[in-house]
Amino acid sequence: MxxxxxxxxxxxxxxxxxxxxxxxxxxxxxxxxxxxxxxxxxxxxxxxxxxxxxxxxxxxxxxxxxxxxxxxxxxxxxxxxxxxxxxxxxxxxxxxKQGVLSYSELGFFESREIEHHKILPHALKSVSGEGIKGTYQSITFVLQEISLRNKGDTAFWGIAARIYLSHAFEGHTVMIPHGRHMADFLLRFPNWKKINTMSAKYAPYYEGLTSDPVEARAVLPPHFMERLMDAGQLPRGKMMSLSLTGREILLAYPRFRPLFVVPALWQPVSLAAMQRCIWEIESIFRVIDVIKSNRQIRT
CATH class of the missing domain: 1.20.20 (F1FO ATP Synthase)
Known part of the structure; x- marks a missing residue:
């Protein structure tokens, strides 16, 4: 635990x-x-x-x-x-300051580098925002703001979290929350198997698809998925999407706000306001803690 x-x-x-x-x-x-x-x-x-x-x-x-x-x-x-x-x-x-995390105003990767995960909407234009990169529990990760747009419509604005592993998954498994892009997502995986490894708490809200059902059931048991989703859930945030493929886990958080939201001029500088600035960083650390507890995921 x-x-x-x-x-x-x-x-x-x-x-x-x-x-x-x-x-x-x-x-x-x-x-x-x-x-x-x-x-x-x-x-x-x-x-x-x-x-x-x-x-x-x-x-x-x-x-x-x-x-x-x-x-x-x-x-x-x-x-x-x-x-x-x-x-x-x-x-x-x-x-x-501690030297554990590094910052880039322009981010650390382009959105096309994570297209193969297939959990983000298609977009005609993508914009990479600021990002944080670091290593925690010997696992390297990147948190980055991503904006995807189609003809004036914002298809996705939120945070993409890339978690890098030392060993690759044999298949590709995704967990996608039900929403307006579900039909588009399902078309991307025509020959994949539906799989429900979510616990009763999250099963009604997610669609699971995999190219390797045996691996998915072994790696993502319900009790692990519940802890992972609990760890990744952000205050005032929508449910995240999840993809496991190659040597990488990708989490996508719809936020419709920048990565780091600092207090406005009319807001006093308080501990609560400062904590809100690092919600995403705290979340990725919790997620990594849960991943490290799963012996089926070779980190």
Whole structure:
């Protein structure tokens, strides 16, 4: 059984982020003060201008409020962006400080490199976002933001997690949650066998397909699958897809948000906000713990 306690690296990351919290909170308050001063300056300038150009009896004060909203909102967006970039830099510094994880703004792989897993929707355009790479329990992994689009429609926006193994699977097995792309997925595996190795908790929500039923049943027993799905489930997230083929396990998490979401300007820098930034990292560590407990998967 795996421990419910977070790995030491997570503890160290949170500790480093807590050390940065006072400076980030000070920066947040400074940006908020700049925003407040900016709004007062905008409102004051517009009030003076409208008072000069119009008759106050015609409702120039009301017009002033309406006209002031747009530049004030633009100012907020600019300051929020600058603050977000500063917090993001501090966060990445804390994540990579221990030397276990490395960061790339452009990611570590292209989406075409994982097409053979066949668990992501077809797309005319793909965009690779930021990513984290590391080694935990002697297993190398990559977490990366992926966006797939078709004629203006976002087919997938979320996280792809690649877990690299030392030994290859003989067949290819996928677990796909029921959804709008299910018909498309089923067409990709015309000669594969349906297999249900999910526990009763997840079986109603997933379709399992494999090219090697014997291996799939041996490697993915129901009790293991339940623990794996529990470990991979993210707060406020949809169910993940799973593929095992070659020397790799791929997890796909629909998130419809960036990989690392830092607190906004109006949100205090709190421990809860910092923990939300590393949900995905915590999840992949839990998943690897579960994989390591399965002796049928040669890591």
């Amino acid at each position: 795996t421990s419910n306690l977070p790995p030491r690296i997570i503890h160290d990351i949170l500790l480093d982020m807590q050390k940065l919290a006072p400076a980030l909170e000070k920066k947040r308050r400074a940006y908020n003060l700049s925003l407040l001063i900016g709004v007062f300056v905008i409102v004051g300038a517009l009030y003076a201008l409208l008072s000069y150009l119009t008759d106050p009896r015609l409702g120039s004060q009301i017009a002033m409020i309406g006209v002031a909203f747009l530049p004030s909102y633009i100012l907020y967006r600019v300051l929020n962006h600058l603050y977000g970039k500063a917090v993001h830099r501090a966060f990445i510094k804390a994540v990579c």
